[in-house]
Amino acid sequence: MPDRQLADPARKLNEYNVTQNESEEFAMERLTAVVPYELAGMRLDQALAELFADYSRTRLQAWVKSGRVTVNGRALKxxxxxxxxxxxVLEAEEEVVVDSEPQDIPLDIVYEDESLLVVNKPAGLVVHPAAGNWDGTLLNALLHHDPHLETLPRAGIVHRIDKETSGLLMIAKTLQAHNSLTQQLQEREITREYLAITRGRMTAGGTVDEPIGRHPTDRKRYAVREAGKHAVTHYRVLNRFAHHTFIQVMLETGRTHQIRVHMAHIRYPLLGDPVYGGRFQMPPDCGERLEAELRNFKRQALHAAKLGLLHPVTDEYLEWEHPLPEDMAHLLEALEANERR
Known part of the structure; x- marks a missing residue:
């Protein structure tokens, strides 16, 4: 986890030192990066694709040809x-890179300044347009809130949470912020803590260190696979019930469906998870109130409760927490009441 003090002013995020050109006339931002030695021997266009991954190789190559990229002050091929x-030094020319339509969808804004936006996403809202959800997404809402976000990759969205997961998300409002937050994610410097309710009574917390990749037969799912990507999930018990456990989860990596896959892998799937939780079963000794809550809970019981990061401009550590949404809070209350029966 990152140090919760002001960072060293000399610090660079993965050797980035990004500054913004203040000329509105040219609508341009100057981005700088020091080439890591592990990229030695790589072509300039290949290194640019690694260092500025949010831009296509075509755009980067065009900027090289037009002289918008210099290496130690010299233009190279x-x-x-x-x-x-x-x-x-890359002079990134501002242009429209998002073609989705703005839509007037309410946003629960937790924090906002000139470079950063933090929102509390409700369960049921898709983050980014995709097959089956081409509009009505968080991205559409962001474009309505701030039309300038159409000039940023994915409208400034640097990480996602699943449609049916609620909680905190960060959005960059400038290229400088986008590069900073992306690098913090890659360097595992972002604090991300979740609250979840699992099926099964855990005896203790622990860590799941298992690689995650696409499911071998169902391409919409993920699974623990030897050939998958490195994934680490830490969890600790907050409260135990007869057949469920309320846990806090800390992500060390951020793979798709990571918490859901890892919890299912250790045989404590998230309550209400339709993909990884298996067939719904009513637990024994279940009172009327709890039975009603369980039957009406139609999503995975997962909430992104805490988000911490280094501000992309000031380098100050900032942290936000958001309480459980009503549906999870009512479910937890019903679990607690059932224990007292």
């Missing part, structure tokens, strides 16, 4: 190879 340690 896309095929020129790097030695590592060079300073790259």
């Amino acid at each position: 896309a095929k020129d190879k790097l030695e590592g340690g060079e300073e790259i």
